[in-house]
Amino acid sequence: MLAHTPKQNIFSGMPMTLLPEEVTLLVEKNFAKVVQLKDPANPPTQDLKDKYAEYLEKVNKEQVESYEEERKKRVLSMIDIIVEGKKRKLMKQLKQRQTTGDTIEIDREAILNSEMQRGSVTHTPYVQTFTEDPWYKENDFTPADWNFPSTKEDKLKYEVFKNLWEKDYYVTPGQKFGGDYLIYPGDPVKFHAFAIVQCRDHTDPIPMVDLIAHSRIGSTTRKTFVIASQREDGEIAYHSVRLGDLS
Template sequence: MITLTLINGKVYTWNADDWQKLREEYRIVGALIGCLAHLPRQDSFLGLPMVLLPEEVTLLHEQKLVRLVSYSFPSYASSNAVRQKFQEYRKTMYMQQVECFKEERKRQVTSMIDHIVEGKRRKLLGLGHKRKKAHNENESSVQDQSQSKNYEMDTDHIDREALLRDELDKIKCMDENSTLVQTFTASVWLYEEDATPVEWQYPVTSTETLRYKTFKDLWEKGYYITGGQKFGADFLVYPGDPIKFHAQFLVVCTDSNEALPATDLVALGRLGTSVRKTVVLSSLSDDGNTVLYQSLKWNATF
């Protein structure tokens, strides 16, 4: 059974195996919100932890696929043994990240060594971009031949293997740069026995009930569903894994007893057309047991 952690009203998982199982076996996508250890300064590709939609948590909880726990923050100070274990753990994690970075950097340097050697040659010859341009415009052909001979002589003086060793030595020096590890401070170490089972309270309101029943109905039909906030909708619906497919539908949950303003209909129709997706309005039947769908299509007139 997969363990999910409840923190401040949101549910997370930090375990990579659990994340993979949720996605591949149960079509639960969630949203990754952490940075990658080897690419921490970009936000195109994110990593663990993963935060789940409340509808996803409810679905998994109903089917008894997960257990929900929380950790209470202790009011007492950690013991020296706990602090030491915490420091060792953080140091191990940091060094693993360093090793990943070093291997990636080594691969990059090895694959680009030809460009590095060429840059070194041009620097020795003073063949920068501006100087090369002036050289081509002003120097005679005799000088070109002389420059070419000097170029070949300087080429022989560049030791490719030594240059590669120098670049790799710069990577090895990262082992000595361990101040980041030393500045970490330990506060608390969480153990499995500290986990407290919690009750999941969702849905509560009629709006939440509509959202959940819509999510569950689409999930049972075999779709992948994610949050649709970036498109102004409740859900984005995919025919397959979002890694391989674009979303087909923008789902907006609407109460069948409330009138939807014409301006909202126009806005939704134009939105669906501009992003090339079908806008779908979902609502519940009178008995509240069936999810009803209505698609919108924008027809522009000139």
């Protein structure tokens, strides 16, 4: 979600933690590239520190101005109610003093200023979520080596991940359910996972005890447990495991 619009789930922002499979997919599809600082051990320059301090001051000032503007709008929307309330209070005081004939004058501008001062508190800046690095330039970075997947197991997992992504499924880690991935029909914020996917080499035998355990996990979590493997021709095959009817 974006920091300035938290009550929505359509647009996502940075920072975020990506799976190795996601990084490889982004690089392979030319959606992103992996870079690193040319000299990560080099401390920030004084100029960069000054820019950072100036930026913090600017952001804090903008946030205070925005807060005061919103506060003024809220007060103005209720000013008539506040004025009527103060009139009733003054009339009650006059009756208690048995005073009659006095005209009650209410200064709306004074009330507005008073309410604005009451709403003025020590402002704590909001935490910002950056969608790009505001301090470094593009020439401060150099291409970084990215070697995932390198093992046979990781290559299989990546091919399965990519295949699921190309089928328009949403994929998240599935280790807590005994698999490699959880599969969603749509945004995980809106939908529950409907399948647990475990990646296995197509030549590896699956012990019966594992099949029973997988089927029980699927039954307990109300998800389909799926075994994914890659055939010799490169195609990804999926086999679901579920408890049979013993009656």
